[in-house]
Amino acid sequence: MSMLNIELPGLSLKNPIMPASGCFGFGREYSQFYDLSMLGAIMIKATTVEPRFGNPTPRVAETTAGMLNAIGLQNPGLEKVISEELPWLAQYDVPIIANVAGSLEEDYVTVAKRISQAPNVHALELNISCPNVKEGGMAFGTIPEVARVLTRRVKEVSAVPVYVKLSPNVTNIVEMAKAIEAGGADGITMINTLVGMRLDLKTGKPILANRTGGLSGPAIKPVALRMIYEVSQAVDLPVIGMGGISSAEDVIEFFYAGASAVAVGTANFVDPFVCPTIIEQLPALIAQLGFDHISECTGRSWKQHGQLAYHRA
Amino acid sequence: MIKKEVCKIISQKEIASDIYELTVEAEFVSEIKTPGQFVHIRVGNGWDLLLRRPISISSFDKTLNQFTMIYRKEGKGTSCLAEMVPGMELDILGPLGNGFPVEEAEIGDTALLVGGGIGVPPLYELSKQLRAKGVKVVHVLGFQTESAVFYEQEFGETGVTYVATVDGSYGTKGFVTDVIDSRDLSFDCIYSCGPTPMLRALEQRYAGKKMFLSLEERMGCGIGACFACVCKQADDPSGVSYKKVCSDGPVFRAGEVLI
Ligand SMILES: Cc1cc2nc3c(=O)[nH]c(=O)nc-3n(C[C@H](O)[C@H](O)[C@H](O)COP(=O)(O)OP(=O)(O)OC[C@H]3O[C@@H](n4cnc5c(N)ncnc54)[C@H](O)[C@@H]3O)c2cc1C
Ligand SMILES: Cc1cc2nc3c(=O)[nH]c(=O)nc-3n(C[C@H](O)[C@H](O)[C@H](O)COP(=O)(O)O)c2cc1C
Ligand code: FES
Numbered sequence: 146m147s148m149l150n151i152e153l154p155g156l157s158l159k160n161p162i163m164p165a166s167g168c169f170g171f172g173r174e175y176s177q178f179y180d181l182s183m184l185g186a187i188m189i190k191a192t193t194v195e196p197r198f199g200n201p202t203p204r205v206a207e208t209t210a211g212m213l214n215a216i217g218l219q220n221p222g223l224e225k226v227i228s229e230e231l232p233w234l235a236q237y238d239v240p241i242i243a244n245v246a247g248s249l250e251e252d253y254v255t256v257a258k259r260i261s262q263a264p265n266v267h268a269l270e271l272n273i274s275c276p277n278v279k280e281g282g283m284a285f286g287t288i289p290e291v292a293r294v295l296t297r298r299v300k301e302v303s304a305v306p307v308y309v310k311l312s313p314n315v316t317n318i319v320e321m322a323k324a325i326e327a328g329g330a331d332g333i334t335m336i337n338t339l340v341g342m343r344l345d346l347k348t349g350k351p352i353l354a355n356r357t358g359g360l361s362g363p364a365i366k367p368v369a370l371r372m373i374y375e376v377s378q379a380v381d382l383p384v385i386g387m388g389g390i391s392s393a394e395d396v397i398e399f400f401y402a403g404a405s406a407v408a409v410g411t412a413n414f415v416d417p418f419v420c421p422t423i424i425e426q427l428p429a430l431i432a433q434l435g436f437d438h439i440s441e442c443t444g445r446s447w448k449q450h451g452q453l454a455y456h457r458a
Numbered sequence: 459m460i461k462k463e464v465c466k467i468i469s470q471k472e473i474a475s476d477i478y479e480l481t482v483e484a485e486f487v488s489e490i491k492t493p494g495q496f497v498h499i500r501v502g503n504g505w506d507l508l509l510r511r512p513i514s515i516s517s518f519d520k521t522l523n524q525f526t527m528i529y530r531k532e533g534k535g536t537s538c539l540a541e542m543v544p545g546m547e548l549d550i551l552g553p554l555g556n557g558f559p560v561e562e563a564e565i566g567d568t569a570l571l572v573g574g575g576i577g578v579p580p581l582y583e584l585s586k587q588l589r590a591k592g593v594k595v596v597h598v599l600g601f602q603t604e605s606a607v608f609y610e611q612e613f614g615e616t617g618v619t620y621v622a623t624v625d626g627s628y629g630t631k632g633f634v635t636d637v638i639d640s641r642d643l644s645f646d647c648i649y650s651c652g653p654t655p656m657l658r659a660l661e662q663r664y665a666g667k668k669m670f671l672s673l674e675e676r677m678g679c680g681i682g683a684c685f686a687c688v689c690k691q692a693d694d695p696s697g698v699s700y701k702k703v704c705s706d707g708p709v710f711r712a713g714e715v716l717i
Contacts, residue, residue, distance in 0.1 A: 170683035174705070177460055177681075190685075196698040198690070203676040205686040210505045214678065219685040219700070363505045391505065414679045415500065415508060417462060417551070 148428045148438050151185070151406055153383050154331035155268040155306035156240055158185040158406060160424050161439060162396070165387050165410030166191060166244035166270060166310075167216065171230035172237070178417045181237040183424060188334075188408055189230065191246040191272050194255050196222035201354035206343045211364030211389075212411060213341050215355035218246050223256050231263045240267035242308070250295055253285075258302040268305050271296065271330075274312030274337035286312035286337075289324035296328025306331035308385065311376070313339050313368055322376040333376060334385040334408065336369045362411040363389040370402045377403025378447050391419060393426040397434065400442035460681060461486040462551045467544050468524055475605035476531040477576075478540050479516075486552055487523045490515060493583035494557025494651070494672055494709050497527070498680035500549040501535040510551060511535045512677050512704075514651070516579035517586065528579035528608065554680055555708050558584045558649050558670050565592040570645035571617075572634050572660060574600045574652020580672060582609060584649055589616040596620075596645060598637045600652065604628035635659055654717055661712045669712035675703040682706075689715045 149160035163186040164175070171189050172181050181187065199219030206213045220226070226243075234241055243260045247253045257269055273285035273292055285295050292309070300307050309325040311318060313336040322333055338359025343352045351357070369388025377384050386404030390396060391412035399407045412419040431439055465482040473479045498510035518525035531540045542548070557580070563569045569588050571581045578599050585595050595617035601607045604627035613619040620637045621629030630637045634656060637643075650660055651672035660669065678684035682705030691699040692713055701707060701715050 168679075168684060170685075174679070174681045174683040178462070198698040198700060199685060199688070202686075202688065204688075205509070205676050205678045205684075207507070207509045210508055212508055212678065214684075214686065216685045219688065222698075362508050411508070411678075414684065415505070415510065417679075417681070 148431050160185040161406035162420050162424050163408050165408035168410035168413050172234055179421050182239050183421050184239050186240045186242050188242045190220050191218045191244045192220050192226045193246050194223050194252050206352040211360050211362035213358030213360055215353045215358035235265045241265045242268045242270050244270045244272050246272040254298050254302055257299045261304040269303055269307045270334050271309045274310050287315050289320050293324040293328040296325045296330050300329040308332040308334045310337055311335040312337050318372045319375050319379045322380045326380045326382055332383045336388045365389045373402040373404055393423050393430045397442055401445040403444045405443050459489050464547050465550045467546050469544055474608040477608050479528050481524055481526045483524050487518050487525050490518050490553045492557030493587055494580040495553040495555050497550050497552030501538045507535050514580035517583045530576045558709050560587050563593045563647050567646040568594040570648045571597045572650040574656045577652030580651050585616045598634045600634040657717055670709050671712055672709045673703050673707050677704055680704045692716050
């Protein structure tokens with residue numbers, strides 16, 4: 146019997162490991178390294194109505210145990226994603242979570258309605274938390290009422306369950322989580338990147354052309370854990386956790402904090418095999434920790450003794 | 459095919475001030491297609507220096523399964539790399555990208571190879587391959603100062619080699635373009651790698667010439683997945699058409715992308 150299968154709204158996962166949006170493109174590049182059907186799911190790059198070029202370069206800068214990015218949601222646009230990327234991904238036995246982005250409420254609604262009808266899209270991830278686009282984006286992720294209304298509008302048109310991706314760039318993340326729960330979200334994904342900056346020693350100017358960028362990688366793991374710990378107790382929605390995961394041990398920590406599945410982002414750049422490696426190492430680690438199934442780890446940091454495992458498949 | 463491999467260091471030596479020549483053994487040498495491809499090196503085993511470092515392949519030997527890189531000790535990653543000694547291992551992803559097209563130069567043609575600083579290394583393998591094919595090669599190599607000059611003799615073995623230094627401490631004083639002018643060099647095609655202002659100058663001065671330029675950009679994944687390293691296509695300057703330096707480049711035909 147599998148120790149790793151997980152059932153979440155819209156998602157029957159072989160295992161709870163999936164590449165995070167924006168760190169895996171539409172899968173093509175990583176398919177050179179391993180069979181994508183091994184993954185629990187794939188979160189594809191943010192899709193907007195029209196194609197976007199994104200920000201000027203440099204778009205990335207290294208930080209200690211982390212990196213900043215300001216890609217600016219570059220993507221080929223809704224039509225191309227539907228006509229080329231999703232059909233290509235359909236050759237793999239893996240559910241797709243489509244990351245939906247936009248500048249106006251209408252944009253989100255348009256993308257959500259169309260993309261949720263693609264046969265291999267099993268859930269949406271509303272990206273209301275991208276720190277790298279000037280217009281809109283960020284307001285959706287920082288003002289609870291705006292987030293609630295957007296969630297509701299998207300829920301009305303989506304053919305699949307809707308997860309909302311929370312931004313850590315807020316004073317009260319629980320308030321945001323409650324707002325999107327009130328809006329009818331089926332789940333939460335968290336966290337997106339933290340706004341940061343690096344300066345060039347010689348010029349004194351920001352390294353990134355966009356000046357600021359989103360911090361990701363191992364450096365943000367403690368922040369992600371704390372936020373998941375708070376949110377998973379405050380709402381009755383499953384959480385897909387992310388932020389600096391690079392090992393099987395990290396995955397367990399995220400489950401303890403309250404996650405029911407996890408996504409791996411930046412670590413793919415460091416080790417293209419990181420997802421299959423984690424999937425391979427998890428069963429032994431789970432057994433070593435004395436569990437029969439990974440779902441028993443969810444919320445262990447705050448659950449009372451004897452409380453039932455959540456979302457046990 | 460791109461491979462991720464733990465490679466043994468065969469040799470490493472400082473060949474000029476802060477310039478290191480590093481040779482490693484790797485199975486993926488058999489996968490190298492063109493001169494000018496690069497690799498992505500993980501520096502150290504921890505997560506402090508998170509991102510891999512892109513470094514060009516400067517020459518390779520398919521019978522020995524070895525390749526050589528030449529890099530400048532710059533920041534944290536390359537400083538860490540410079541500490542490594544033969545026998546130690548490096549986690550390398552490669553070969554990456556598309557290199558210089560040797561087939562674009564005809565037998566009997568004269569190819570001008572223009573390198574600036576740390577852009578010089580990938581031209582070495584190119585020079586050897588062009589020469590072996592029967593193309594006449596002329597090199598113009600630009601450096602900051604005398605102590606930074608490397609591989610003059612090696613390049614000299616495959617063709618005439620001119621050196622320029624910005625401060626005039628060695629060779630011609632000034633930039634590579636000053637050498638091309640003062641020597642009145644004639645050629646059928648140009649291959650170049652170096653700082654962007656140099657590539658831009660070449661592209662403007664020799665518009666219409668057959669020219670291939672190797673670009674540099676900060677990278678995340680190095681394989682085309684993260685959209686960190688994109689540049690605009692020249693035929694759509696205000697639009698959304700793009701190329702990725704890591705997977706479409708790093709070598710582009712002049713005029714293909716905006717630099
Ligand atoms: C395709 C390609 C081929 C290259 N080939 C060579 C080569 O053959 N020899 C050589 O000496 N250098 C080469 N470079 C430049 C080399 O990648 C940088 O000098 C190196 O990454 C600096 O790392 P660091 O840790 O010393 O500097 P740090 O400043 O500590 O690096 C911090 C971050 O910025 C990135 N970075 C810094 N400078 C550059 C740069 N110029 N280009 C891209 N990323 C940069 C680093 O990779 C790292 O992620 C190449 C770059 C590219 C894109
Ligand atoms: C280069 C890059 C691009 C990203 N693009 C997106 C995106 O398009 N949509 C999105 O919701 N999140 C995006 N993210 C955020 C990640 O999905 C993830 O939430 C974040 O990086 C934290 O996880 P990590 O530390 O494992 O990378 C991006 C992150 C990186 C590093
Ligand atoms: S570095 Fe990721 S796309 Fe080029």
